[in-house]
Amino acid sequence: MTPEIGYALTAVALGLALYGSAAAAVGAQRGRPALIQSSQHAALAIFVLIAAAMLLLVYAFLTFDFSVRYVATNTNRGTPFYYRITALWGALEGSIILWSWMLSLFTLLIILRYRSRQPEFYPWVLSVMLGILAFFLLVMTVPAPPFQRLTPIPPDGRGLNPLLQDTGMITHPVALYLGFTGFTVPFAFAMAALMTGKTGDEWITVTRRWTIVAWYFLSLGLLIGGWWSYHVLGWGGYWAWDPVENAAFMPWLTGTAFLHSVMIQERRRILKLWNLTLIILTFGLTIFGTFLTRSGILSSVHSFTQGTIGAFFLGFIALVLLGGFGLVAARGDRLKAQGELDSVVSRESAFLLNNLFLVAAAFTVFFGTVFPLLSEAIRGVKVSVGAPFFNLVNIPIFLALIFLMGVGPLIAWRRASRENLRRNFLWPVVVGVAAAAFFRLLGVTHALALLCFGLVVFVTATIVLDFYRATRARLRSGERLLPAMGGLLVRQNRRYGGFVVHLGILVIALGVLGSNAWSVQSETTLNRGEAFEIAGYRVRFDGLAASEESNHFKVTGTFTVANNGQPLAVMYPAKKFYPQEQTPIAYVDYLMGLREDLYLVLGDFARDGSQATIKVQVNRMVTLIWLGGLILTLGAALAILPERKKA
Amino acid sequence: MSARPVSEGPANVDSGAFERGLSPRNPPGGGIGRGAKPPSEGIWRWGKWAIPLSVVPLLILLAYGFRTDPRAIPSPLVGRPAAPFSLALFDGGRLSLNDLKGKVVVVNFWASWCYPACYEEAPVLEGGWRRYKDRGVVVVGVDIQDTEEAARKFMKQFSISFPNGPDPGGKISVDYGVYGVPETFFIDRTGRIRKKHVGAVTETLFTGEVERLLKEGS
Numbered sequence: 001m002t003p004e005i006g007y008a009l010t011a012v013a014l015g016l017a018l019y020g021s022a023a024a025a026v027g028a029q030r031g032r033p034a035l036i037q038s039s040q041h042a043a044l045a046i047f048v049l050i051a052a053a054m055l056l057l058v059y060a061f062l063t064f065d066f067s068v069r070y071v072a073t074n075t076n077r078g079t080p081f082y083y084r085i086t087a088l089w090g091a092l093e094g095s096i097i098l099w100s101w102m103l104s105l106f107t108l109l110i111i112l113r114y115r116s117r118q119p120e121f122y123p124w125v126l127s128v129m130l131g132i133l134a135f136f137l138l139v140m141t142v143p144a145p146p147f148q149r150l151t152p153i154p155p156d157g158r159g160l161n162p163l164l165q166d167t168g169m170i171t172h173p174v175a176l177y178l179g180f181t182g183f184t185v186p187f188a189f190a191m192a193a194l195m196t197g198k199t200g201d202e203w204i205t206v207t208r209r210w211t212i213v214a215w216y217f218l219s220l221g222l223l224i225g226g227w228w229s230y231h232v233l234g235w236g237g238y239w240a241w242d243p244v245e246n247a248a249f250m251p252w253l254t255g256t257a258f259l260h261s262v263m264i265q266e267r268r269r270i271l272k273l274w275n276l277t278l279i280i281l282t283f284g285l286t287i288f289g290t291f292l293t294r295s296g297i298l299s300s301v302h303s304f305t306q307g308t309i310g311a312f313f314l315g316f317i318a319l320v321l322l323g324g325f326g327l328v329a330a331r332g333d334r335l336k337a338q339g340e341l342d343s344v345v346s347r348e349s350a351f352l353l354n355n356l357f358l359v360a361a362a363f364t365v366f367f368g369t370v371f372p373l374l375s376e377a378i379r380g381v382k383v384s385v386g387a388p389f390f391n392l393v394n395i396p397i398f399l400a401l402i403f404l405m406g407v408g409p410l411i412a413w414r415r416a417s418r419e420n421l422r423r424n425f426l427w428p429v430v431v432g433v434a435a436a437a438f439f440r441l442l443g444v445t446h447a448l449a450l451l452c453f454g455l456v457v458f459v460t461a462t463i464v465l466d467f468y469r470a471t472r473a474r475l476r477s478g479e480r481l482l483p484a485m486g487g488l489l490v491r492q493n494r495r496y497g498g499f500v501v502h503l504g505i506l507v508i509a510l511g512v513l514g515s516n517a518w519s520v521q522s523e524t525t526l527n528r529g530e531a532f533e534i535a536g537y538r539v540r541f542d543g544l545a546a547s548e549e550s551n552h553f554k555v556t557g558t559f560t561v562a563n564n565g566q567p568l569a570v571m572y573p574a575k576k577f578y579p580q581e582q583t584p585i586a587y588v589d590y591l592m593g594l595r596e597d598l599y600l601v602l603g604d605f606a607r608d609g610s611q612a613t614i615k616v617q618v619n620r621m622v623t624l625i626w627l628g629g630l631i632l633t634l635g636a637a638l639a640i641l642p643e644r645k646k647a
Numbered sequence: 648m649s650a651r652p653v654s655e656g657p658a659n660v661d662s663g664a665f666e667r668g669l670s671p672r673n674p675p676g677g678g679i680g681r682g683a684k685p686p687s688e689g690i691w692r693w694g695k696w697a698i699p700l701s702v703v704p705l706l707i708l709l710a711y712g713f714r715t716d717p718r719a720i721p722s723p724l725v726g727r728p729a730a731p732f733s734l735a736l737f738d739g740g741r742l743s744l745n746d747l748k749g750k751v752v753v754v755n756f757w758a759s760w761c762y763p764a765c766y767e768e769a770p771v772l773e774g775g776w777r778r779y780k781d782r783g784v785v786v787v788g789v790d791i792q793d794t795e796e797a798a799r800k801f802m803k804q805f806s807i808s809f810p811n812g813p814d815p816g817g818k819i820s821v822d823y824g825v826y827g828v829p830e831t832f833f834i835d836r837t838g839r840i841r842k843k844h845v846g847a848v849t850e851t852l853f854t855g856e857v858e859r860l861l862k863e864g865s
Binding site: 069072073150157277288314318321322325326328329332370373374377579 | 708
């Protein structure tokens with residue numbers, strides 16, 4: 001019965017979403033509060049229905065109900081308890097339930113918060129959100145139903161992709177989807193602004209914190225994805241410019257641009273058209289990303305069925321882009337700037353450049369991702385675009401962005417005077433150049449590394465200088481040091497939250513720089529008892545052990561590691577053999593450190609345990625990336641604190 | 648709907664720090680650009696539709712992308728002579744590819760744990776075998792990375808009657824560059840691989856390929 005009940009729940013929710021979306025729109029158009037209220041009730045019912053469907057699917061997973069096709073393809077009797085719950089978002093169908101559930105939750109929050117506060121936008125926002133929900137419910141009922149019945153019922157399921165059986169994969173999709181769905185809120189408000197013709201700044205100020213939350217979760221999702229890639233995939237890296245990664249990175253880039261450009265509109269009443277364009281693009285890219293990351297088109301091998309799901313997503317993306325930009329064009333007369341750019345040396349132009357670079361980065365990533373398609377479509381040749389292309393075009397862009405990160409927040413609006421420039425940037429530039437020179441003397445010869453170092457120090461110096469001056473001003477007015485600093489952070493949370501996020505990004509940039517510039521690795525075959533040395537570490541192979549785990553077979557190597565003659569640790573990299581997979585899966589073991597990680601991957605081995613091939617990497621400064629993520633979290637939390645009313 | 652562009656909403660929520668070193672902002676609803684017609688009105692009227700239209704080529708590209716399978720890497724084996732193999736069959740006896748010259752051969756790599764694709768295609772392959780075996784078509788199943796017990800159960804479940812055997816050590820699958828299961832190779836009467844299919848074989852695909860290869864040789 002489970003498949004039928006689940007299917008019924010989603011089908012009813014689809015009907016309600018279609019009705020609710022239409023009712024809210026008609027209610028707004030004709031000014032009928034009763035219709036809007038009815039739409040609210042529909043939204044509440046949809047939330048309950050989707051939550052019930054999701055729980056039902058979890059229940060099916062926990063009870064190994066293989067009559068549900070999705071359960072049979074994503075779990076088997078050996079799958080551990082927690083992974084049976086997280087298998088919910090192990091593939092497309094379940095991910096879409098999770099997506100819809102989050103979206104219905106956001107819809108409820110919007111109802112609770114804006115029902116009476118935003119009487120003009122609100123019904124349109126409700127209509128747009130329910131419309132988007134209807135799309136995902138349609139996907140759940142027609143091309144990718146999570147509750148499809150499977151006959152005959154197989155004795156056991158296929159099992160969850162072993163690579164997904166990891167804590168990183170428990171949290172990564174959730175964070176990513178919170179980011180993706182979060183951007184629907186500013187998008188819905190933007191559409192509401194266009195529908196009502198109130199294309200001023202209001203939709204931006206209302207959604208500011210929503211945007212930050214969405215942006216934050218997207219960042220977190222990307223970082224956890226990198227973390228997962230680093231400690232599960234066993235190639236020693238965290239980012240590969242893989243299409244799936246790019247799919248999540250593109251909305252991050254345009255979302256970041258949006259986050260910055262809205263400040264210009266709030267301030268100077270320009271860039272209205274641009275902001276609408278950015279949010280439509282960002283939302284479109286989140287839909288594209290959802291499809292790419294979970295469709296199986298790019299990930300799971302051999303479960304690909306050329307169904308109609310691509311057509312559904314394509315249709316929806318077309319609707320979003322054509323509808324969104326069509327509305328923008330129709331409202332073009334209301335999107336004229338009410339201000340103008342006064343000078344090239346100003347905060348406006350720094351932010352504009354930031355936007356251009358971010359969008360350029362998004363475009364190059366998009367181009368690199370779809371180029372294989374383009375090539376196949378036009379020349380009929382399959383090509384692949386790899387890391388060298390992406391690095392080549394993106395490194396200069398990101399360096400320029402770091403530079404602007406230092407300039408933007410401090411340069412004056414409209415037209416920066418010499419005095420303003422001298423006051424804010426003289427010392428940071430000096431410190432940055434000095435730092436680069438210092439590292440040069442220390443023996444760093446890599447030009448790109450020196451440049452990046454110098455820029456990071458420059459930006460840090462601008463932030464420190466600003467905070468120092470503001471604190472000093474408060475001290476002069478009689479406050480003590482800690483209350484003064486704390487007061488600054490809380491009072492001007494938006495500004496300093498942004499700064500803390502910038503610091504987090506800088507720390508991440510250092511990690512990326514260090515790991516790319518100074519990591520070393522080597523691969524060697526050792527006999528039992530034999531040792532080999534790399535970067536001061538001595539790694540000795542002590543033997544192999546085999547064990548039978550609940551759903552796989554595992555071969556574990558034992559390696560004793562010493563650093564500069566001091567015994568350091570015993571490490572156990574392993575290989576896991578899952579019966580349903582063609583190739584064994586590496587289980588990486590590594591020692592994490594602030595300066596460097598020692599990272600061991602077990603390669604081939606002799607069956608009698610006398611010999612093993614081991615890949616040893618000394619990865620420099622990777623930990624800074626995760627640390628940067630923590631700082632970023634603090635900054636984002638600070639930035640979304642409620643605004644203080646100013647006296 | 649409101650007739651005038653309202654932008655004087657409660658916009659001024661900036662933190663105080665932004666005020667430092669700033670020139671005064673525009674007065675609310677500032678007079679610039681309102682009422683007065685910009686000179687480029689005519690261009691704007693039509694030019695504005697360029698934004699939505701610029702999306703169209705992108706959508707066409709995506710439409711193409713959604714229709715192709717990025718994993719369908721053309722096999723270098725297509726067009727080449729099929730590697731000979733000799734298969735020890737589950738029900739005793741051996742089958743050698745060399746003995747099948749002059750016939751159309753469909754070699755299917757499968758496994759009992761390959762769910763759902765192998766389960767979907769099993770009835771198709773069996774049905775095809777029954778329909779075409781008298782017309783010079785042989786379907787051969789190669790069971791890879793499997794236990795004999797599970798494989799026999801699978802064959803019983805779908806009443807598989809075409810020749811089937813295990814591939815111990817994976818020698819045959821290596822020769823054919825098999826990446827996963829199921830994969831199916833269509834071999835023509837002269838012993839050349841003419842088509843490689845990844846994923847479950849459908850009725851249409853099976854019939855289409857087999858009919859094509861049958862027509863050629865006669």
